[in-house]
Amino acid sequence: MSNAERVDFRRDLHQHPEPAWCEYYTTARIVDALETRGIDRMLVGPEILQSGRRGVPSTSTQQEWKEQALEAGAREDIVSRLTDGQTGAMAVIENGPGPTVALRVDIDGLPITEDTTDEHRPSTAGFRSTHEGYMHACGHDGHATIGIGVLDQLLQSEFNGTVKIIFQPGEEQIVGAEPIVHAGIIDDVDYLYATHLGLDHPTGTIVAGISEFLAVSQFETSFYGSAAHAGAHPESGENAVQALAAAVQNLYAIPRHSEGATRVNVGTVSGGTATNIIPESATISGEIRGETTQLMESTETQAHQIMESAARMHDCEMEIDTMGRAPSAESDSELIETVATVAGETAQVESVVRRDSLGGSEDATHMMRHVQENGGKRRTSLSGQITLV
Incomplete structure (x- = not known):
């Protein structure tokens, strides 16, 4: 694939952004590209995922995205393999004895x-998202293209060992990496790499390693009361919105911790049906983060206690659903030095930053921790966009 073809591939993916477990078009395009290359093995959808996935959308939602993918030109024989939203793929190259690198x-x-103004290049150049309300705002279209580009380079090189390139679904909702770990496809990995474009670094800059990943737990909590007429019989109802309001107010009152940073955010609230009806149900969704997994879990325990107490205070029932979850992790120092050295010898790289903090969360930490626990090494890097525009 030439550089121009990689640009076209990335722009095609940019036009078809898809949320977690609905990446039908994206997976089909990736698999289509992989099939034209001389790789030793390819695993698709259910072959790279363990059961028990979080955040799986309804069957009707999956069907809507599947139909859109087929209308856009995705191959039906590939889409049909992605049962129950089990998207993603893995390419494997085997070159005899040696380490396994992923x-x-x-x-x-x-x-x-996505922006529609003339200042936004995808809009003016004709590759803006075709799915209103969805876009590749985090560069994952570029990441998938990098995966194909790396594969092309490896197929032309000589090395000893095995390389696995994992095209992971569901990162934005922190739900995709964990079922990949549980599926066992990285149990034999000695060295794990993950990459991310941009994140405040200019084109031509490589950040060799990342520290201070925040552990995260995303939740959705529903409060259940009983409806009543707010004017005629207010005493007959249990107000779910009051329980919600008490929970939100006190979630933000959780004190910070002396051992490190913690974060609490409620991102969405909904509830009620009419101005004169006491709401019988209300829902919030949010997330809890911590500088370490222990700090996140401590804050999470307090958050659950607050939401349970808010429900009891207003005679309501409640249910907490953990949507996505990822631990904290650190990039390996030895691999950071390797990446920094190689990047410094690469013509297109203008500057190298050995280590930086992310200030956010990444579910690649599930994979990083798993490889480390198995005795391997892991690293996540950031880069400016060097060849993809």
């Missing part, structure tokens, strides 16, 4: 409406 790239989009 590169993880993520492929999903975000529920964000």
Whole structure:
């Protein structure tokens, strides 16, 4: 694939952003590209995922995205393999004895409406998202293209060992990496790499390693009361919105911790049906983060206690659903030095930053921790966009 073809591939993916477990078009395009290359093995969808996935959308939602993918030209024989939203793929190259190295790239989009102004290049150049309300705002279209580009380079090189390139679904909702770990496809990995474009670093800059990943737990909590007429019989109802309001107010009152940073955010609230009806149900969704997994879990325990107490205070029932979850992790120092050295010898790289903090969360930490626990090494890097525009 030439550089121009990689640009076209990335722009095609940019036009078709898809959320977690609905990446039908994206997976089909990746698999289509992999099939034209002389790789030793390819695993698709259910072959790279363990059962028990979080955040799986309804059957009707999956069907809508599947139909859109087929209408856009995705191959039906590939889409039919992605049962129950089990998307993603893995390419394997085997060159005899040697270490097993994995590169993880993520492929999903975000529920964000893409800019339509002339200042936004995808809009003026004709590759803006075709799915209103969704876009590749985090560069995963570029990540998937990098995966194909790395594969092309490896197929032309000589090395000893095995390389696995994992095209991971569901990173944005922190739900994709964990079932890949549980599926066992990285149990034999000695060195794990993950990469991310941009993140405040200019084109031509490589950040060799990342520290201070925030552990994260995303939740959705529903409060259940009983409806009543707010004017005629207010005493007969249990107000779920009051329980919600008490929970939100006190979630933000959780004190910070002396051992490190913690974060709490409620991102969405909904509830009620009419101005004169006491709401019988209300829902919030949010997330809890911590500088370490222990700090996140401590804050999470307090958050659950607050939401349970808010429900009891207003005679309501409640249910907490953990949507996505990822631990903290650190890049390996030895691999950081390797990446920094190689990057410094690469013509297109203008500057190298050995280590930086992310200030956010990444579910690649599931893979990083798993490889480390098995005795291997892991690293996540950031880069400016060097060849893809």
